[in-house]
Amino acid sequence: METKHAVIVCDVLDCLKQIPDNSIQLIIADPPYNIDIAEWDSYDNYIEWASQWIEESYRVLSRTGNLVLFGGFQFENAGRGDLFELVHYIRSHTQLKLVNVIIWYYKNGISARRFFSNRHEEIMWFAKTKKYTFNLDDIRIKYDAATLELYKRDKRLNPDNLDKGKNPTNVWEISRLNSNSLERVGHPTQKPYAIIERLVKGLSSEGDTVMDLFAGSAISTRVCIETGRNSISCDKDPTTLEYAQDQLDRCINRNFTYSNAITHFVK
Numbered sequence: 001m002e003t004k005h006a007v008i009v010c011d012v013l014d015c016l017k018q019i020p021d022n023s024i025q026l027i028i029a030d031p032p033y034n035i036d037i038a039e040w041d042s043y044d045n046y047i048e049w050a051s052q053w054i055e056e057s058y059r060v061l062s063r064t065g066n067l068v069l070f071g072g073f074q075f076e077n078a079g080r081g082d083l084f085e086l087v088h089y090i091r092s093h094t095q096l097k098l099v100n101v102i103i104w105y106y107k108n109g110i111s112a113r114r115f116f117s118n119r120h121e122e123i124m125w126f127a128k129t130k131k132y133t134f135n136l137d138d139i140r141i142k143y144d145a146a147t148l149e150l151y152k153r154d155k156r157l158n159p160d161n162l163d164k165g166k167n168p169t170n171v172w173e174i175s176r177l178n179s180n181s182l183e184r185v186g187h188p189t190q191k192p193y194a195i196i197e198r199l200v201k202g203l204s205s206e207g208d209t210v211m212d213l214f215a216g217s218a219i220s221t222r223v224c225i226e227t228g229r230n231s232i233s234c235d236k237d238p239t240t241l242e243y244a245q246d247q248l249d250r251c252i253n254r255n256f257t258y259s260n261a262i263t264h265f266v267k
């Protein structure tokens with residue numbers, strides 16, 4: 001199946017306003033963390049600003065749709081707006097339902113001296129309704145041969161389920177991208193392919209449309225091409241188009257059309 005992809009240089013709100021109601025299966029939101037790590041990473045009225053793209057996200061999500069929200073917690077300057085406050089806002093002001101808090105655990109990171117070194121980030125999974133899509137069989141983790149053989153001797157366990165593999169659980173051990181990682185295309189906060197792939201495969205189906213509100217490195221474009229989803233990605237920084245080109249060049253699946261205009265999707 002040929003899929004369509006658009007990467008658009010645009011403010012997130014302007015982009016969302018062009019998307020029809022109930023048309024998106026999965027929204028990936030990895031917004032600025034509001035900790036000044038880059039020019040784009042600071043908002044004076046963070047929650048007020050975020051409330052606008054959250055409301056629009058709810059509108060464009062389909063009935064089976066999901067929204068995943070990346071973020072972090074602030075220790076200094078707490079109260080300026082962080083993931084805690086975004087989640088609180090969503091739960092107290094919208095109909096989105098929290099399905100899972102996914103802990104992304106990694107072993108690589110900087111060492112701290114005044115507190116425990118941080119080794120996790122959170123991904124909040126919200127659904128528009130109780131009829132949300134969850135393709136568990138597409139993201140199960142296979143048992144290794146020795147474990148499978150051992151478990152199959154246990155008559156209490158269903159052999160068909162064992163062959164399918166196990167639920168990945170809500171704690172995912174996936175390395176962060178080191179600065180010299182081959183996956184990197186240049187964006188400072190690029191997320192690993194494996195994280196985005198599990199989200200896209202689990203929370204959307206082939207032929208669906210996935211929207212990335214803060215595309216950055218355009219990694220979600222590449223994942224969507226490789227997994228047969230359509231995608232609309234938005235970032236206000238024009239460098240995203242260069243990152244996107246790099247991601248397209250890396251795709252093994254060439255069965256797609258690409259544009260940097262939203263009209264590619266929305267007439």
Ligand SMILES: C[S@@+](CC[C@H](N)C(=O)[O-])C[C@H]1O[C@@H](n2cnc3c(N)ncnc32)[C@H](O)[C@@H]1O
Nearest residue numbers: 011012030040190191214215216217235236237
């Ligand atoms: C945390 S990064 C996203 C990284 C991305 N998930 C990845 O894996 O590469 C946040 C991105 O949001 C973009 N951004 C910040 N404010 C924006 C806005 N108002 N509209 C669109 N994009 C924005 C920044 O340019 C930055 O690339």
